[in-house]
Amino acid sequence: MKLLTLVLAALLVFPAAAAGEECGYIGSWLGYDSNGELSWTSYSHGMNSSHGTQLLEVPGFDFTFGGLFDVANYTGNLKGVWVRTGGHTYSMNGYGIATDATGAAVYAMRLACNASLAADCNVLEVLDCEMMLYIPDPATDPIPIWDRDPDIGPIYFPPHKGYRMTVD
Numbered sequence: 001m002k003l004l005t006l007v008l009a010a011l012l013v014f015p016a017a018a019a020g021e022e023c024g025y026i027g028s029w030l031g032y033d034s035n036g037e038l039s040w041t042s043y044s045h046g047m048n049s050s051h052g053t054q055l056l057e058v059p060g061f062d063f064t065f066g067g068l069f070d071v072a073n074y075t076g077n078l079k080g081v082w083v084r085t086g087g088h089t090y091s092m093n094g095y096g097i098a099t100d101a102t103g104a105a106v107y108a109m110r111l112a113c114n115a116s117l118a119a120d121c122n123v124l125e126v127l128d129c130e131m132m133l134y135i136p137d138p139a140t141d142p143i144p145i146w147d148r149d150p151d152i153g154p155i156y157f158p159p160h161k162g163y164r165m166t167v168d
Contacts, residue, residue, distance in 0.1 A: 022049065022087045022088070023087070023088045023117035023121035024049050024121065025044050025046075025049075025052075025082060025084070025090050025115075025117065025124075026044050026045060026046050026049065026052065027043075027044060027164050027165065028041070028042070028043045028044075028164070028165040029041065029042045029043075029044075029124055029162040029163065029164055029165065030162060030163050030165060031124075031126070031160065031161070031162035031163075032160055032161055032162070032163075033157075033160050034157070034159065034160045039058065039060070039160075040056060040057060040058045040059075040162070041056075041057045042054055042055060042056045042057070042162065043055045044082055046082070049084060050083065050084045051081065051082060051083040051084065052081070052082055053079070053080070053081055053082075054079075054080050054081065054082050054092060054094065055077055055078070055079060055080075056077070056078040056079075056080065056094045056111070057076060057077050057078075058076060058078065059076060061076065063076070069098060069106050069107065070100055070101075070106070071098040071099070071100065071106055072099060072100050072101040073098070073099045073103075074096065074097070074098040074099070075096040075097050075098075076096070077096070078094035078095060078096040078109070078111055079094065079095055079096070080092055080093050080094030080095055080111070081093055085114070088116050088117045088118075088119075088121075089115070089116045089117075090114070090115050090116075090117075091112070091113070091114050091115075092112070092113050092114075092115070093110060093111070093112050093113075094110070094111040094113075095108065095109065095110055095111075096108070096109045096111075097109070105136045106135075106136075107133045107134060107135050107136070107151075107152075108133070108134045108136065109131060109132070109133055109134075110131070110132045110133075110134070110150070111129060111130075111131050112129070112130050112131075112132070112154075113126055113127075113128065113129040113130075114126075114127050114128050114129075115127060115162075121164070122163065122164040122166070123161060123162075123163055123164075124161060124162035124163070124164070125159065125161055126157075126160050126161065126162065127159055128156070128157075128159065129156070129157040130153065130154035130155065130156050130157070131153055131154060131155045131157070132150030132152070132153035132154050132155075133150055133151055133152040133153055134148070134150055134151055135151040135152075
């Protein structure tokens, strides 16, 4: 009986040890594409370790898609949300808007990714990412883009990695 009481007390005092180590996604990350080239930065925030918001910067990305779109401005900073799906796994969605020279929306972009943190919690393995583009239709907007199929995509990105930024 004393042993059972001691075990229960230990579980109450050290719940994280009893549940196994969980990695936290909250923080800032430097990301590399599948070729090993530095290609993105991100910042994730949350009220707790289960869900939150994020900012993804993708400098150098061709938002014209090789000239397919006449884009004057774009949100190179995709804003989004994330949710924990397991002890070391997460799903995220980011959104951005491209506009023409008059400020009219050319498309809305959605980037959906699943990722896993390595055992040391400082390497983010982006397992799969897909991008979808939605062309605004003045006759039917504002219908949230996630309520319909994309106009273009999904466009898939190969697995790649991000590394947690730390203070030396």
